[in-house]
Amino acid sequence: MALTIGLTGGIASGKSTVAHMLRELRIPVIDADVIAREVVEIGEEAYGQIIETFGNGILQENGAIDRARLGAIVFHDEEKRKQLNAIVHPAVRKKMMAQKEAYIKSGEETVVLDIPLLLESKLTHLVDKIMVVYVDESVQLERLMKRNGFSREEAIARIRSQMPLSEKIAYADAVIDNNGTIEKTREQLLHILTTWSVL
Ligand SMILES: CC(C)(COP(=O)(O)OP(=O)(O)OC[C@H]1O[C@@H](n2cnc3c(N)ncnc32)[C@H](O)[C@@H]1O)[C@@H](O)C(=O)NCCC(=O)NCCS
Ligand SMILES: Nc1ncnc2c1ncn2[C@@H]1O[C@H](COP(=O)(O)OP(=O)(O)OP(=O)(O)O)[C@@H](O)[C@H]1O
Numbered sequence: 001m002a003l004t005i006g007l008t009g010g011i012a013s014g015k016s017t018v019a020h021m022l023r024e025l026r027i028p029v030i031d032a033d034v035i036a037r038e039v040v041e042i043g044e045e046a047y048g049q050i051i052e053t054f055g056n057g058i059l060q061e062n063g064a065i066d067r068a069r070l071g072a073i074v075f076h077d078e079e080k081r082k083q084l085n086a087i088v089h090p091a092v093r094k095k096m097m098a099q100k101e102a103y104i105k106s107g108e109e110t111v112v113l114d115i116p117l118l119l120e121s122k123l124t125h126l127v128d129k130i131m132v133v134y135v136d137e138s139v140q141l142e143r144l145m146k147r148n149g150f151s152r153e154e155a156i157a158r159i160r161s162q163m164p165l166s167e168k169i170a171y172a173d174a175v176i177d178n179n180g181t182i183e184k185t186r187e188q189l190l191h192i193l194t195t196w197s198v199l
Contacts (some may be wrong), residue, residue: 002104002108002109002110002111003109003110003111003128003129003196003198004100004110004111004112004113004126004127004128004129005110005111005112005113005127005128005129005130005131005196005198006112006113006115006118006123006124006126006127006129006130006131007019007022007029007112007113007114007115007131007133008114008115008116008117008118008119008130008131008132008133008168009116009132009133009134009135009165009168009178010116010135010140010159010162010163010164010165010168011116011140011144011158011159011162012135012140012143012144012147012148013133013134013135013140013165013178014133014135014176014178014185015114015116015133016031016114017133017178017182017185018131018133018176018178018185018189019031019112019114021185021186021189022112022189025193025199027110027111027112027193027198028103028108028110028111028112029111029112029113029114030096030099030100030103030111030112030113030114031114032092032096032113032114032115032116032117033114033116035092035095035096035099036088036092038095039088039091039092039095040065040088041064042063042064044091045091046087046088046091047065049087050065050070050084050087050088053083053084053087054070054073054080054084057069058070058073070084071158072154074161075154075157075158075161076157078161081161085117085121089117089121093123093126096113096115097126100113109198110198113126113127116162117162118130119163119168119171120162120163124171129173129174129196130171130172130173130174131172131173131174131175131176131192132165132168132169132171132172132174132175132176133175133176133178133185134165134168134169134175134176134177134178134179135165135177135178135179136179137159137164137165137166139179140159140165141155141156141159144158144159174192174195174196176188176189176192
C-alpha cells in the first residue's frame with residue numbers, strides 16, 4: 001500500500017521549502033498551488049466561471065487572470081473567497097487525484113500532496129498522514145511581507161483567511177518547526193520520514 005502524505009501549513013510557513021527537500025529525496029510532491037494556477041488558465045472551465053462571477057475587471061490585457069487583482073478582492077471578502085474556492089477547488093482536487101494515481105501506478109511508494117488548505121477544506125480523508133509546517137505568526141508575517149512585497153495589512157489579511165497555524169498543529173501526525181534554520185528543518189523532516197519508514 002502506497003503512503004499518501006498531506007503536507008500543509010499556513011501561507012509562507014515553509015511548505016515549498018519542505019517540498020523542495022522531499023523532491024531532492026526523490027519523493028514526488030503534487031503542489032495544489034501549481035495546479036490551482038493551471039486550472040484557471042485561459043480556456044479552462046474555471047477561467048470562464050471566474051469571469052462570470054468576478055467580471056472582466058479581473059483580467060490582464062492579454063486575457064489571463066490578474067492574480068494580484070483577484071487576490072486583493074478575495075482576501076478582503078470571505079463571501080467572494082468562498083465563491084472562488086467553489087469554482088477552483090473541485091478542479092484542483094480532480095487533477096491532484098489523477099496525478100497521485102499516476103504516481104502510484106508507476107510504482108511510487110510515497111506521494112506527497114502539498115495542500116495549503118488541507119484542513120480548512122476538510123480534505124484529510126485524502127491522505128494517510130498529515131505533516132504541518134509550523135512557524136510563529138510573527139515569523140510568518142515577516143517572511144510573507146518580505147517574499148511577496150506585501151504591506152503588513154495585506155499580509156495579515158492573507159494570514160487571517162486561513163486557520164491559525166496554532167490550531168492546525170492539533171490535526172498533525174507530525175509537526176516541523178520552521179522558525180529556525182533551513183538545516184534544522186531538514187533534520188526534522190528526515191527524522192519524521194525515518195519514523196514513518198519512508199526512508
Ligand atoms: C486568489 C489568488 C488568485 C491569488 O493568487 P496569488 O498568485 O497571489 O497567490 P497563490 O495562488 O500563489 O497562493 C499563495 C498562498 O495563498 C494562500 N491562499 C490561496 N488561496 C487561498 C484561499 N482561497 N484561502 C486561503 N488562503 C489561500 C495559500 O497559502 C497559498 O499557498 C489565488 O490564490 C487563487 O486562485 N486562490 C483560490 C484557489 C486556492 O484556494 N488555492 C490554494 C490551494 S488549492
Ligand atoms: N527556515 C527558514 N529560514 C529563513 N527563511 C525561510 C525558512 N523557510 C522558509 N523561508 C522563506 O520564507 C518564505 C516562505 O517559505 P515557503 O515559500 O517555503 O512557504 P510556503 O508555505 O510554501 O508559502 P506559500 O504556501 O504561501 O507559497 C520564502 O521566502 C522562504 O525562502
